[in-house]
Amino acid sequence: MTNNPARQPAGIPAGGQYAPTIKPEATGVTLKATEGYPDISSIEAAREELKDKWLEGPQGDSFLAVDAQYQRASIQLAAAAILRDYPGAETLVMWENADGERQYDMKAIRDADGLDIVDSSDNDNWTRDEFGGANSAQLDELGWAIDLGNDNWADGIASVTSDIRDGKTAIVNLRAAASLETAGTVPAVPSEVPAGPSARAVTTAAMERYEDLADIRARAEEQAKLVKAASQHASMQLLAASILERHPGAHTLELVSSADTGGRFKVFAVRDNSGDSIETGAGSLFEQHVPGGGAKIGDLASDLDEHGEWGDGVGHIMAGSKGAYASLDLRAIMTAPSPASEVMANPRTRPLTRTEQADLVEAAYFGLPEIGDAAEKVESNERATALLGLHERVNRAMRRPAA
Numbered sequence: 123m124t125n126n127p128a129r130q131p132a133g134i135p136a137g138g139q140y141a142p143t144i145k146p147e148a149t150g151v152t153l154k155a156t157e158g159y160p161d162i163s164s165i166e167a168a169r170e171e172l173k174d175k176w177l178e179g180p181q182g183d184s185f186l187a188v189d190a191q192y193q194r195a196s197i198q199l200a201a202a203a204i205l206r207d208y209p210g211a212e213t214l215v216m217w218e219n220a221d222g223e224r225q226y227d228m229k230a231i232r233d234a235d236g237l238d239i240v241d242s243s244d245n246d247n248w249t250r251d252e253f254g255g256a257n258s259a260q261l262d263e264l265g266w267a268i269d270l271g272n273d274n275w276a277d278g279i280a281s282v283t284s285d286i287r288d289g290k291t292a293i294v295n296l297r298a299a300a301s302l303e304t305a306g307t308v309p310a311v312p313s314e315v316p317a318g319p320s321a322r323a324v325t326t327a328a329m330e331r332y333e334d335l336a337d338i339r340a341r342a343e344e345q346a347k348l349v350k351a352a353s354q355h356a357s358m359q360l361l362a363a364s365i366l367e368r369h370p371g372a373h374t375l376e377l378v379s380s381a382d383t384g385g386r387f388k389v390f391a392v393r394d395n396s397g398d399s400i401e402t403g404a405g406s407l408f409e410q411h412v413p414g415g416g417a418k419i420g421d422l423a424s425d426l427d428e429h430g431e432w433g434d435g436v437g438h439i440m441a442g443s444k445g446a447y448a449s450l451d452l453r454a455i456m457t458a459p460s461p462a463s464e465v466m467a468n469p470r471t472r473p474l475t476r477t478e479q480a481d482l483v484e485a486a487y488f489g490l491p492e493i494g495d496a497a498e499k500v501e502s503n504e505r506a507t508a509l510l511g512l513h514e515r516v517n518r519a520m521r522r523p524a525a
Contacts, residue, residue: 162202166258169195193275194302196267201279201299203261204231207251208239211296216265218289226265226292268292345473352462354432357425360412362455364419365392368407369400372452375437377423380445386424387448431461486516 172192176185204211212234216226228249230241240248249262268275270290273282279302280294319327365372373395377387389403401407408420426432428446433439436458437450466472474482490513497509 162199162206165195165199165202169199169259189269190274193268196264197275197279197294197299198302199259200261200264201294201296203251205296205300210234211239214294214296214299216268216292216294218270218291220289224270226268226270226290228262228265229291348462348465349473351431352460352466354426354430355458355460355462357422358432358436358450358455359458360417361419361422362450362452364412364422365407366452366456367413371395372400375448375450375452375455377426377448377450378445379428383424383445385428385446387426387428387446389420389423390447434461490516 169192172188172195175188176192178185201214204214208231210233211231213232213236215229215232217229219225219227228242228246230243231239231248233239242249249265250260252258252260276282276292276294279299280292282290282292284290362375365375369392371394372392374393374397376390376393378390379385379387389408391402392400392405392407394400403420409418411418412422426448428439428441433448433450436454437448439446439448460466493509493513493516497506497513500506500509
């Protein structure tokens with residue numbers, strides 16, 4: 123425990139004519155709280171009102187605001203009470219509860235030199251002082267109100283450090299904490315928290331999005347396979363056409379892949395009808411670009427993978443543990459139908475470019491009134507129902523509110 127003996131400052135005479143004299147208290151004088159520091163009763167009243175709001179429990183963003191204000195009011199009240207009872211106090215030390223209770227415990231009150239005025243390791247009775255009288259809050263209760271997991275409460279009034287072994291320690295500047303602007307006032311808190319959407323409403327809306335997205339995801343996977351097959355077919359035909367334009371007598375294209383190519387093919391050789399090599403993959407042809415501009419001819423082979431269906435009907439592919447080999451008939455490639463030709467030719471099934479999608483949306487805006495008018499004019503109920511269903515689906519697809 124720290125001992126604080128009485129001291130006589132050097133250079134100041136004592137005794138005799140300099141001995142202290144006792145004078146009676148002045149009459150008719152009322153002492154006021156130190157100027158610049160709030161009155162404890164007003165802080166306590168403000169904190170109690172915040173506590174009532176806080177005890178109502180989480181109710182959206184407004185609860186977070188109440189919680190933050192409640193914490194600041196708690197540390198302000200503790201600081202004001204300590205300064206009243208320990209006039210020489212400078213800082214309050216709080217540390218993380220050692221029993222894993224996820225709260226701050228009061229550790230010590232220190233003076234300006236960092237010496238302990240009181241320390242709970244020696245005597246913790248001071249932490250249980252009911253500073254406002256019987257049934258008022260205790261100092262340690264004020265510490266428990268601070269959120270151990272969020273240090274925002276310490277902004278401008280305390281420093282917080284963390285240690286793997288001892289957990290968090292907070293050193294509070296008592297004068298800064300006691301003079302918070304919230305003294306004696308209740309921070310603005312919404313008297314009524316706006317009711318959020320019900321769980322049922324959120325569930326219904328989320329389910330609609332989930333079903334829409336599940337359909338979109340399945341469609342996207344289907345279209346990704348479609349686009350891949352169409353792209354590989356186009357690359358294969360473009361490669362074959364470029365070779366035949368340079369070597370009209372070419373018959374066979376040989377491709378190879380390995381771990382070094384990441385499972386993608388590259389040109390090995392171009393052969394004539396007799397099997398003789400006309401040009402190897404290292405030839406100058408494959409360093410040139412497609413006639414008319416575009417990709418490098420040799421790079422077109424890298425669009426083809428070992429497991430694609432692009433080779434069906436145009437040759438054979440043999441895959442092994444170390445790579446794959448493909449032997450392809452150039453003439454057969456030139457006439458091979460695209461595996462996605464029917465789907466790609468149908469505007470109802472083929473993937474749309476961004477421009478096409480935007481254009482169709484604009485056209486739909488113009489056409490929606492006509493769909494509604496047509497539904498009113500047709501004599502067939504079945505047809506009218508179909509048109510109204512179309513009208514509703516287009517509205518929903520464009521995220522327009524229902525009429």
